[in-house]
Amino acid sequence: MAIMSNNMLGLIFANLHDETVPDLTKKRTMGSVPFGARYRLIDFPLSNMVNSGITTVGVITKSNYQSLLDHLGSGDEWDLSRKTGGLGLLPPYGQVGGGLYRGRLEALHGVENYISSSNAEYVLMTDCNVIVNMDFNHILEYHIEKEADITIVYGRGNYTAAQMRTKTAFGFDPDGRINDVLIYPNKEGEFDTSMNMYILKRDFLMDLITETASRNLYSFEVDIIQHRREEYKIYGYKYNGYYEQIDGFLSYFAANMALMSVERRSILFPQRRPIYTKVRDEAPAKYGIESDVCNSLVADGCVIEGKVENCVLFRGVKIGKGAMVKNCILMQDTEIGEKCEMNYVITDKNVLVGSYRSLFGTEDYPVFVGKGANV
Amino acid sequence: MYHVKKECVAMILAGGQGSRLYALTQDMAKPAVPYGGKYRLIDFPLSNCVNSGFDTVGILTQYQPLVLNEYIGNGHPWGLDRVHGGVHVLAPYESASGKSWYTGTANAIYQNISFIDRYNPDFVAILAGDHIYKMDYSKMLQAHKQNKADATIAVLEVPWHEASRFGIMTADENGVITEFAEKPKEPKSNLASMGVYIYSWQTLKRYLIANENDKDAKKDFGGNIIPDMLKDGCKMIAYHFNGYWKDVGTIDSLWEANMDLLNPNIPLDLHDHNWRVYARNPVMPPHYAGENSFIENSMIAEGCNIEGRVDFSVLFAGVTIEKGATVRDSIIMPNTVIKSNAVIEYALVGEGCVIGENVRVGERPEAIEDKESWGVAVIGHGIDIAPNEVIKPKAMISENK
Numbered sequence: 035m036a037i038m039s040n041n042m043l044g045l046i047f048a049n050l051h052d053e054t055v056p057d058l059t060k061k062r063t064m065g066s067v068p069f070g071a072r073y074r075l076i077d078f079p080l081s082n083m084v085n086s087g088i089t090t091v092g093v094i095t096k097s098n099y100q101s102l103l104d105h106l107g108s109g110d111e112w113d114l115s116r117k118t119g120g121l122g123l124l125p126p127y128g129q130v131g132g133g134l135y136r137g138r139l140e141a142l143h144g145v146e147n148y149i150s151s152s153n154a155e156y157v158l159m160t161d162c163n164v165i166v167n168m169d170f171n172h173i174l175e176y177h178i179e180k181e182a183d184i185t186i187v188y189g190r191g192n193y194t195a196a197q198m199r200t201k202t203a204f205g206f207d208p209d210g211r212i213n214d215v216l217i218y219p220n221k222e223g224e225f226d227t228s229m230n231m232y233i234l235k236r237d238f239l240m241d242l243i244t245e246t247a248s249r250n251l252y253s254f255e256v257d258i259i260q261h262r263r264e265e266y267k268i269y270g271y272k273y274n275g276y277y278e279q280i281d282g283f284l285s286y287f288a289a290n291m292a293l294m295s296v297e298r299r300s301i302l303f304p305q306r307r308p309i310y311t312k313v314r315d316e317a318p319a320k321y322g323i324e325s326d327v328c329n330s331l332v333a334d335g336c337v338i339e340g341k342v343e344n345c346v347l348f349r350g351v352k353i354g355k356g357a358m359v360k361n362c363i364l365m366q367d368t369e370i371g372e373k374c375e376m377n378y379v380i381t382d383k384n385v386l387v388g389s390y391r392s393l394f395g396t397e398d399y400p401v402f403v404g405k406g407a408n409v
Numbered sequence: 410m411y412h413v414k415k416e417c418v419a420m421i422l423a424g425g426q427g428s429r430l431y432a433l434t435q436d437m438a439k440p441a442v443p444y445g446g447k448y449r450l451i452d453f454p455l456s457n458c459v460n461s462g463f464d465t466v467g468i469l470t471q472y473q474p475l476v477l478n479e480y481i482g483n484g485h486p487w488g489l490d491r492v493h494g495g496v497h498v499l500a501p502y503e504s505a506s507g508k509s510w511y512t513g514t515a516n517a518i519y520q521n522i523s524f525i526d527r528y529n530p531d532f533v534a535i536l537a538g539d540h541i542y543k544m545d546y547s548k549m550l551q552a553h554k555q556n557k558a559d560a561t562i563a564v565l566e567v568p569w570h571e572a573s574r575f576g577i578m579t580a581d582e583n584g585v586i587t588e589f590a591e592k593p594k595e596p597k598s599n600l601a602s603m604g605v606y607i608y609s610w611q612t613l614k615r616y617l618i619a620n621e622n623d624k625d626a627k628k629d630f631g632g633n634i635i636p637d638m639l640k641d642g643c644k645m646i647a648y649h650f651n652g653y654w655k656d657v658g659t660i661d662s663l664w665e666a667n668m669d670l671l672n673p674n675i676p677l678d679l680h681d682h683n684w685r686v687y688a689r690n691p692v693m694p695p696h697y698a699g700e701n702s703f704i705e706n707s708m709i710a711e712g713c714n715i716e717g718r719v720d721f722s723v724l725f726a727g728v729t730i731e732k733g734a735t736v737r738d739s740i741i742m743p744n745t746v747i748k749s750n751a752v753i754e755y756a757l758v759g760e761g762c763v764i765g766e767n768v769r770v771g772e773r774p775e776a777i778e779d780k781e782s783w784g785v786a787v788i789g790h791g792i793d794i795a796p797n798e799v800i801k802p803k804a805m806i807s808e809n810k
Contacts, residue, residue, distance in 0.1 A: 296714065299697065308692040315688070319696065319710075321708070323705060327698040328699065
């Protein structure tokens with residue numbers, strides 16, 4: 035990593051895309067949605083920033099952010115509890131004139147003071163709906179090389195019309211400069227879609243914020259990327275590596291299940307670039323005498339006495355004797371009673387399923403059981 | 410600097426070499442030995458301190474302190490990075506009077522009188538750094554205060570036939586200790602000292618100084634301090650402890666203590682949220698039980714990848730068990746790789762080892778005729794075993810094979 039990483043200020047939008055998984059974000063932000071047996075979605079952008087040498091990160095929230103604050107604490111698990119910089123939590127109404135924002139630009143306007151007090155040269159902005167392990171220095175290098183005003187990270191993939199209703203797609207000129215922007219196009223096909231990661235100069239961003247606020251513009255995608263693509267040099271940086279983007283309940287389910295692949299796990303969780311998360315001080319998982327577990331991810335604190343197949347078990351999950359649990363995502367402290375049968379079920383935190391109960395969803399429609407429910 | 414007064418300062422003795430664990434304590438002191446899938450032995454007294462409300466802790470190190478120092482760090486994993494108090498690693502040092510190495514447990518505390526005095530405590534808890542148990546020291550302190558004792562010593566009833574391995578207390582019906590014998594041949598009682606003491610600090614300090622000035626005295630608690638205090642009529646109370654307690658001095662007892670975690674009848678519950686045992690957590694993804702894995706009656710930490718068979722075993726963070734490999738009745742320490750078709754039985758495998766394909770380590774006792782030659786096989790930290798090697802039961806491997 036040759037580049038002056040501390041030249042970047044990180045900004046994470048924790049609440050954007052909440053609407054794509056409404057069940058999961060009923061009581062939390064997109065950033066605090068549990069993922070992969072022990073993580074929250076924000077762990078990925080946050081760890082990527084830290085692993086890229088960024089030591090000042092602001093987290094912009096809007097609503098339901100108590101679980102997020104609880105998760106992040108002082109930021110020490112990410113090594114962001116620092117004398118200079120470190121983790122900054124930026125809830126709405128944090129400064130005069132700030133309030134509930136309508137879009138990314140307005141959110142940025144609400145934290146204008148935080149951005150202006152930094153002395154970083156660049157700002158890296160990301161959302162929480164992408165699961166990836168990425169070195170942001172490569173994007174900065176590209177941004178500088180292209181002398182771009184804004185660089186946006188994108189990936190190429192085949193999507194259904196439903197998926198494309200939540201995505202922004204780009205067209206490029208031969209140099210990689212964006213010359214077409216389709217927002218939520220609602221048609222299927224192969225597209226270059228935004229990963230919602232942006233790099234731009236801090237001074238440039240400050241000017242944009244002030245100017246657009248005075249014109250009552252609030253959408254970064256529409257008012258800047260789409261309407262000003264001719265005025266500004268906006269470049270796309272193609273990310274060719276593995277990543278998952280959450281655009282709905284099914285993709286959330288699929289992204290969790292994708293972790294069963296050794297190869298994908300080694301890409302997402304390499305030893306040298308770990309994904310950090312809040313520590314919960316649980317004992318290692320315990321397998322009972324009649325346990326039978328295969329193709330599953332299991333976090334610390336689990337106690338398994340039944341049969342588990344193709345499942346993601348978060349910390350402190352208990353599976354009773356004789357239970358048969360298949361294709362499920364069971365979040366923190368879910369307890370499954372004896373002889374239960376479950377297939378294609380997602381339980382939120384602290385769900386209790388009594389003995390001898392059966393719950394069945396299907397591959398294209400997993401059942402969701404809300405936080406704290408008692409089945 | 411101004412130091413806030415603390416009612417009780419805890420001093421953890423962590424200088425022990427643990428020479429009978431030989432291959433596992435070549436590069437680390439005994440309190441740093443890994444245990445229970447994610448812990449090191451010192452996590453137990455440290456977590457007990459924190460859960461008992463003791464927030465000022467000195468850790469006395471001497472033998473191979475690097476691993477332990479790094480592990481303790483600023484004490485953050487135990488919540489002991491405090492503005493006032495917190496955890497302090499106290500290595501022996503050279504002073505104007507030239508003293509240096511700790512020559513015994515009492516001498517170690519003596520050399521750190523100035524550390525303790527900074528907090529002006531009424532009481533000092535002296536704790537062993539290498540025992541496995543969950544104990545609320547605050548209740549013991551309360552008893553100490555109620556009894557207006559000079560010293561309170563935690564004791565455990567042990568089977569009579571084992572009593573001669575311990576420091577044995579004889580106490581009257583009120584719990585007042587009348588006699589103390591270190592490893593007596595013919596024990597008069599089965600109350601064994603757990604190595605957990607609470608002293609009234611000013612009294613202890615007097616005895617430490619006197620002990621230090623007596624050229625002929627042994628410089629440890631069992632040898633002189635306790636007998637001297639008894640002789641002088643100090644009020645010493647035996648405090649009964651009924652829970653799980655284990656001193657893992659030998660390979661067998663370390664193996665057993667790990668296996669105890671798999672036994673539902675043994676009262677050491679690490680999943681108890683009301684008495685968490687804290688540890689420095691590795692940063693690793695959840696563990697993965699593969700398509701063909703078979704895991705039964707085991708404890709598995711995060712970061713493991715299991716494609717083989719694991720039965721009655723404890724796997725630490727980041728262990729890989731390849732396809733066709735079998736691990737049975739064994740303990741595998743962090744980041745070790747067991748290659749395909751290797752068979753590990755009744756073994757303790759250290760940190761960061763690579764056990765090659767088709768290797769055989771250890772043996773079940775049933776499979777051996779000469780029971781004398783049977784024992785738990787041990788592979789030291791960072792050892793590579795070449796494919797097809799056979800490591801016999803009771804072997805202690807500390808060099809690559």
